[in-house]
Amino acid sequence: MKTSKSQQEQTRRHLIRTAVDMMTEQGYEASTMKQIARAAGIGDATIYKYFPTKEKLLLAYYELCIEIVLEVTLETPGLEQFGLQERLQRLVDALLELLLADREFVEMTRSVVGKSPLLMMRDQMPGQQALKAQVIAFIAAAEQSSEIAACDFKNLLGGLFADYLFAVIAYWLKDESEEFSDTTQLVDLTLAVLVLALKSGVVNKLSELASFLIRNQLSRLMQNGSGLLDILKLAKRGLAA
Numbered sequence: 001m002k003t004s005k006s007q008q009e010q011t012r013r014h015l016i017r018t019a020v021d022m023m024t025e026q027g028y029e030a031s032t033m034k035q036i037a038r039a040a041g042i043g044d045a046t047i048y049k050y051f052p053t054k055e056k057l058l059l060a061y062y063e064l065c066i067e068i069v070l071e072v073t074l075e076t077p078g079l080e081q082f083g084l085q086e087r088l089q090r091l092v093d094a095l096l097e098l099l100l101a102d103r104e105f106v107e108m109t110r111s112v113v114g115k116s117p118l119l120m121m122r123d124q125m126p127g128q129q130a131l132k133a134q135v136i137a138f139i140a141a142a143e144q145s146s147e148i149a150a151c152d153f154k155n156l157l158g159g160l161f162a163d164y165l166f167a168v169i170a171y172w173l174k175d176e177s178e179e180f181s182d183t184t185q186l187v188d189l190t191l192a193v194l195v196l197a198l199k200s201g202v203v204n205k206l207s208e209l210a211s212f213l214i215r216n217q218l219s220r221l222m223q224n225g226s227g228l229l230d231i232l233k234l235a236k237r238g239l240a241a
Contacts, residue, residue, distance in 0.1 A: 012050050015040050016064055019057050024105045028058070028112050058109055061102075066127025069094045070134055084142035085195040088135070088161075092187050095165060096172060096180075107173050131165070132158040142198070149201035157194075164190070 018040040023031045033054055037047040051057040072094045073079070079087065099106050136158035142148045151157070168190075172183045 008050075011040075011042065012060070013064060015042070015047060015050055016057065016061050020061055020102055020105050023058075023108065024102070028054075028108060033057075055112075058112060061105075061109075063127045065095060065098055066131050068098060070127075070130060072098075073134075083195075084138055084147055084198070085191045087138045088191050088194075089187060091134075092165065092168060092191075096168075096183070099169065099172075103173070106169065110170065110173065128159075128162050131162050135161045139198070148195065148198040151198055 015036065019031065019036045022036055022039055031054075033047055033051075034044050036057070037044050040047070047057075051060060069091060073087070073090050076082075076090055079090070082090065132155075136154045139148070139151055139154045139157060143151055143154075168183070168187060171186060172180060175183045177183075
């Protein structure tokens with residue numbers, strides 16, 4: 001008997017949730033695919049039809065999160081009245097709100113990815129294409145409404161947003177401020193700088209080399225955090241002027 005797409009999706013989400021709970025409780029290495037399958041109530045072989053490896057199952061958690069975040073963001077009341085910064089901020093806020101309940105698991109996955117950096121190569125980044133398409137749509141809408149200047153780098157910025165999100169997560173995991181206020185300030189400042197740059201047309205003057213350097217240094221800067229908020233405040237004031 002064939003299962004419907006909706007049933008397959010329910011099974012996929014159930015497997016992901018089961019894996020997250022098990023890995024959080026007993027660790028990544030100690031959790032086997034067989035254990036996850038049995039805890040989820042499916043056959044040992046069936047799990048491999050959904051996820052060929054445990055690493056793919058781990059990444060599927062983030063892909064599912066991006067799917068949910070995009071749904072939540074697009075269903076936000078009054079979203080059509082939001083400016084570009086508010087729309088992008090809604091995306092980030094929705095993701096962090098979703099990850100909060102699984103913060104211990106998210107912290108654990110960072111060490112797993114650190115041992116296997118190829119897992120997070122650009123083409124494999126979870127939810128990359130859907131996220132990229134939505135960010136491009138937001139930028140195009142802002143461009144069409146004349147909120148920002150004509151942007152020649154929509155495709156590049158859309159691709160970079162996934163890198164930005166995972167860098168924000170790294171910063172958030174190290175944030176010990178009350179109610180993660182430093183992360184809130186970081187997101188507000190970084191997105192404000194981006195939108196001001198788009199309004200001024202500065203982004204169109206960036207080269208491919210500059211974008212490459214930004215992408216490769218972004219995670220390091222956010223994980224370090226030292227002086228980053230002050231730098232962003234200066235950049236925001238400069239662009240606003």
